[in-house]
Amino acid sequence: MSDKNQQAIEEMQEGNLENAANLLNETIEANPDDPIGYVNFGNLLQAVGEEEKALNFFTKALELDPANATAEYGKGNTLFTLEKFAEAIEAYQNAIANGLDQADVYYMLGISYYSAGDYIHAMPSLLRAVELNTDDTDARFHYGMCLAQVERIDEAMEQFLVLVEQDxxxxxxxxxxxxxxxxxxxxxxxxxxxxxxxxxxxxxxxxxxxxxxxxxxxxxxx
Missing domain, CATH: 1.25.40.10 (Tetratricopeptide repeat domain)
Known part of the structure; x- marks a missing residue:
């Protein structure tokens, strides 16, 4: 990652979004074939509610690198915010297939299924999110909710008992x-x-x- 990409991420984390945008513009101009700048700019736009513009940047990153897992994850987050759950699910599945084996992506895949009312398909992803991060109370809560929805009540109860102990x-x-x-x-x-x-x-x-x-x-x- 270039120094300016790293600086832009730091500026984003500190809430200096205009500085981050300027740095990312410079990065993209200097390295137009590097997908990282587009991914970071997409994340910035998504963070400030510019979802449609963010999608353009994630799409450009994926044109440059079709196997870019972080671009797929960012795209999925943007589509989820737009309540395009089926498309978000596809993006998260692509991110996982391309090597993004993290609790957050499984949680978002699960919550996309959950938001679409597909509790059966939500369960394995939410369970995986809990396995990868046992402290994730949101993932545990929604996993318990899925179990309850399909009337696996004893298993749901176990999850809610752990949840209220954790929180x-x-x-x-x-x-x-x-x-x-x-x-x-x-x-x-x-x-x-x-x-x-x-x-x-x-x-x-x-x-x-x-x-x-x-x-x-x-x-x-x-």
Whole structure:
């Protein structure tokens, strides 16, 4: 990577986007056949919400280097932001096929499937993201959600239990743990989970509804 590419990345990380853009312009002018400058400029444009322009830069990078995994990943992120999930999935799959074996790309592939409502295909990618980064609570949460959606409730419960241990303030984690408990008729555990979600997020309407149902179920059983 050229010095200016590296400087541009540092400027981006520090929030100096205009300086980064100037450096990347100079890099591309000096090295028009090097895909790295186009990838970095695409990332910059994507970061500031210029998705359509970003796509042009990722496309140019891939014209220069069709096997450029980071260009495919950037392209996938941009398409995901545009809610073009099928195209994003293809880009992430290409990134993985070209050697980008990282938790983030598996998470984004999984979340693209998830956003498209395809929970079956989302699961393996989200599981792989969790395996590569066990601290990724977003990946674990969505993996648990996929398991719940396909009624693998015991496995979903395991994921939500780990999640709320990792992040005790995860209101949606507690809520969905409560749903799993309710599904398996562990009403007292469900009530406790819904109450915890409401302690964290008092306006959590779904948890409030779950709590009311568990109060009713427990009163009926007495």
């Amino acid at each position: 005790p303030e995860h209101a949606d984690g507690w809520f969905n743990l409560g749903v799993c408990y309710a599904y398996t008729e562990r009403f007292e555990d469900a009530l406790a989970a819904f109450n915890r979600a409401l302690e964290i997020q008092p306006e959590h309407a779904l948890a409030a509804n779950g709590k009311a149902k568990m109060d009713e179920a427990l009163s009926d059983n007495t």
